[in-house]
Amino acid sequence: MSHNALLVFEVTILVLAIFLGFEVISKVPTLLHTPLMSGTNAIHGIVIVGSMIVLAQPHKSAFMWIIGIAAVILGSANVVGGFVVTDRMLEMFKKREPPKKDDA
Amino acid sequence: MSTDLTRLLYLITIVTFILALRFLSNPAHARRGNQLGAAGMLLAIVVTWIKVGGTSWWAIALGMVVGGGFGAVGARKVKMTAMPQMVALFNGVGGGAASLIALAEVHRILPEPGKPTVDISLAIVLSGLIGAISFSGSLIAFAKLQELIGGRPITYTGQKLVNAALFLSVAGLGLALVAGVQDEWLLWGLTAGALVFGVLFVLPIGGADMPVVISLLNAFTGLAVAAGGFELQNNVLIVAGMLVGASGTLLTLMMARAMNRSIANVLFGAFGQIQAGVSGGGSMDGTVRPTTADDVAVMLAYAQKVVVVPGYGMAVAQAQHDVRALADLLESRGVEVTYAIHPVAGRMPGHMNVLLAEANVPYPALKEMDEANAEFGRTDVSLVIGANDVVNPDARNNAGSPIYGMPILNVDQSKAVVVLKRSMNPGFAGIDNPLFVEPNTMMLFGDAKESVAKLTAAVKAV
Numbered sequence: 001m002s003h004n005a006l007l008v009f010e011v012t013i014l015v016l017a018i019f020l021g022f023e024v025i026s027k028v029p030t031l032l033h034t035p036l037m038s039g040t041n042a043i044h045g046i047v048i049v050g051s052m053i054v055l056a057q058p059h060k061s062a063f064m065w066i067i068g069i070a071a072v073i074l075g076s077a078n079v080v081g082g083f084v085v086t087d088r089m090l091e092m093f094k095k096r097e098p099p100k101k102d103d104a
Numbered sequence: 105m106s107t108d109l110t111r112l113l114y115l116i117t118i119v120t121f122i123l124a125l126r127f128l129s130n131p132a133h134a135r136r137g138n139q140l141g142a143a144g145m146l147l148a149i150v151v152t153w154i155k156v157g158g159t160s161w162w163a164i165a166l167g168m169v170v171g172g173g174f175g176a177v178g179a180r181k182v183k184m185t186a187m188p189q190m191v192a193l194f195n196g197v198g199g200g201a202a203s204l205i206a207l208a209e210v211h212r213i214l215p216e217p218g219k220p221t222v223d224i225s226l227a228i229v230l231s232g233l234i235g236a237i238s239f240s241g242s243l244i245a246f247a248k249l250q251e252l253i254g255g256r257p258i259t260y261t262g263q264k265l266v267n268a269a270l271f272l273s274v275a276g277l278g279l280a281l282v283a284g285v286q287d288e289w290l291l292w293g294l295t296a297g298a299l300v301f302g303v304l305f306v307l308p309i310g311g312a313d314m315p316v317v318i319s320l321l322n323a324f325t326g327l328a329v330a331a332g333g334f335e336l337q338n339n340v341l342i343v344a345g346m347l348v349g350a351s352g353t354l355l356t357l358m359m360a361r362a363m364n365r366s367i368a369n370v371l372f373g374a375f376g377q378i379q380a381g382v383s384g385g386g387s388m389d390g391t392v393r394p395t396t397a398d399d400v401a402v403m404l405a406y407a408q409k410v411v412v413v414p415g416y417g418m419a420v421a422q423a424q425h426d427v428r429a430l431a432d433l434l435e436s437r438g439v440e441v442t443y444a445i446h447p448v449a450g451r452m453p454g455h456m457n458v459l460l461a462e463a464n465v466p467y468p469a470l471k472e473m474d475e476a477n478a479e480f481g482r483t484d485v486s487l488v489i490g491a492n493d494v495v496n497p498d499a500r501n502n503a504g505s506p507i508y509g510m511p512i513l514n515v516d517q518s519k520a521v522v523v524l525k526r527s528m529n530p531g532f533a534g535i536d537n538p539l540f541v542e543p544n545t546m547m548l549f550g551d552a553k554e555s556v557a558k559l560t561a562a563v564k565a566v
Contacts, residue, residue, distance in 0.1 A: 021350025
């Protein structure tokens, strides 16, 4: 794909992702807004993939090694921390077994 | 692994992320969604590893062990009450990674003549700028929430001018890069300026506005990651980053709407300074009626319906488990107990729901604002625990109040209101609350945790 064709394609999926993001989130109840923030927080941890690509570039200067390793450290903290915290939160949301009669 | 196969596998990751968000529409299967998202993330990491790992694999592994170890320990150790600052921290590091990617890409691309092309340099500037602001801004939000620095807005004369000047010079450096000036130092200057701007931009924002700020910074990191995707021509970064950018933006707007304020007012209003004479109109005329745990216990024990209204004070006192114990006791006596949750109570969106869920409160008992407001008319006792501005009737009645127009929980419509509060100090927004002097309101002074424990003991004795 030529550079411009690729760019147009990327912009297309970017715009679709915007609408998808609005659409999916508008269905989340306020009850779950904290896990929503925390869950989206984990998802932008995908930056780890970019960090890995940067660190894996061939023929790096010492400077690039440092930047790359720092980026991988920050990115993996984001991924692991984000998903673990979200899991801990969501684990707590329980519906009591005999449901309360006031649930009207 | 071929590039096409890599892209197809990345697509699976994207689908798991979308499903993870989709599953969040119902607490019954939200957790499974998050685990699915984590599996998708793992897939993306493994695919990337196979594709690019090469000779740098040990460095990648080292970075992952250090960063992942920090993330895992931090996420497991943190108390539920400290959750907002932890989310802020994990958000910040993501932004930091995005801005480092920008620096690395400029360093790699710049020596070539005619590079980077305008679209790539624009992406580099955006991810560097937004990522760095998100990084330092999140760290300041963390420090404020962790109370390493004061939660009140920090302001000085000419602040807005300084911030505007700084932002314009940072934007100028970015424009030069986009215009094709081939100098790596432009991006370094931009990153340094953006880091300082992030600090200056969050410092003047008060603690009560943190739900908006954290949500906005989350959106920022998402946008920075999406821009990073354009630099590396990587679809999974573009889609995942933009999903977060869009959802974070929407959540930020919802939080601002719940306070009836514009985003601009939240960000630049330095809300929550102690303002002299702001209450005006003499709405605080009346007497404060202190009461005792024994008196309240009798009211609670013989009530039909009790509504608990939690606020940040409950989080600070870590009283959620004691609240649950009191509610259990009342329910065993046949009292109906529900919880009224204001969307911006606490320090992040939905903060109170998480705390009460931690204390095993079943989520059907957690009522959103509209549902809760429909019930106050037939409520015998509203128990306000560490909440203040979200129950301030001035928001409804006093056009001179800074929070006028903010939707509130109408606890004053219930037959009796008991406010658990440390003292008569104004709340975080520094605004008088006439609820405290209304004839049907009683004040139970003291630490929320101790007061609730006393109430439980007293109800047992009734």
